[in-house]
Amino acid sequence: MALSFQPHDHDHCMSDALATAEELCADKKLRLTPIRKLVYEILLTDHRAMGAYQILDELKKRGEKSQPPVAYRALDFLQQHGFVHKIERLNAFIACTHPHDGHKPVFLICRSCDQVAEAHAELSEGRLGRAADEAGFEIEKTVVEAVGLCPNCKDETD
Amino acid sequence: MALSFQPHDHDHCMSDALATAEELCADKKLRLTPIRKLVYEILLTDHRAMGAYQILDELKKRGEKSQPPVAYRALDFLQQHGFVHKIERLNAFIACTHPHDGHKPVFLICRSCDQVAEAHAELSEGRLGRAADEAGFEIEKTVVEAVGLCPNCKDETD
DNA sequence: GACAAATATGTTATACTATATCAAAACGCA
DNA sequence: TGCGTTTTGATATAGTATAACATATTTGTC
Secondary structure (H helix, E strand, O other): OOOOOOOOOHHHHHHHHHHHHHHHHHHHOOOOOHHHHHHHHHHHHHOOOEOHHHHHHHHHHOOOOOOHHHHHHHHHHHHHOOOEEEEHHHOEEEEOOOOOOOOOEEEEEEOOOOOEEEEEOOHHHOHHHHHHHHHOOEEEEEEEEEEEEOHHHHHHOO | OOOOOOOOOHHHHHHHHHHHHHHHHHHOOOOOOHHHHHHHHHHHHHOOOEOHHHHHHHHHHOOOOOOHHHHHHHHHHHHHOOOEEEEHHHOEEEEOOOOOOOOOEEEEEEOOOOOEEEEEOOHHHOHHHHHHHHHOOEEEEEEEEEEEEOHHHHHHOO
């Protein structure tokens, strides 16, 4: 249930995430190709939700002359294996802070500064799970996004 | 916590919803103009999530020669006052089955038949609320969408 | 009823998000 | 080396949403 509206050692957090990704991919025989890795790095660097076309711009800045499908394909791969999540509310993507199997992320989206924090909560085990059970619905994936004010922006409006 | 993967008396449900909307708007001095009402009717009729351009097509079928902003503006109004919800995951809109103030809807989206059921669960009071509290985050709105298989589709795949 | 202010609609253009399709290249393995 | 699979390149196009500005309608006030 940790998250990141707070400052932190970002270099460390980024190199950590990359190393973990490399390991995980090696283990599972997944191909973390240069483009996929680059997209992941871009998302890790900014550490905030980015639209696909923003990512595309970054790719171009770094010398790739990429078209939309390139970004979307990399994002698909990264999402599919849990390295990146999509924030539906923003049509944007964000690097996962804890890439590991079967986790159910929850996002806190600040409507003022657009920062997104990733929290973890097994919502499908609580009220949501109960509601689904009652309906005979089988949950495979959950999209949980809370919109509001982050601690920093909340203080400013006081 | 009721919902609607089950068949139900649809005529009744639709006229009920319309009547309630008229009342609520009268109470609050809101203007449920012909176009807004028509869009709401369209959503109530199909009783499923529709894209803005699908709605636009329906408007045209009914004699309006509407451009996108017309639909989006009506949808904005309806959302703002709780008559319609947006399903972020589908970029689609659905009529609220229980229009009243301050409710926190939760959606169960069938990935097979695209039916959407609306459930109610005060998620922000449970684990999600705790996660937000820990982060000092102030929740204003929640987007909760579970993707999976509805009872009907689940049976078919057995 | 006549007016001004506020609200809603009409219309055109355009921005933003995402995918289909097919060709070419790179990789993984027998 | 050769073959099937996966990934990338490239073009075109589909789908979603809003900006901006003109016109009309409603509301409240005198």
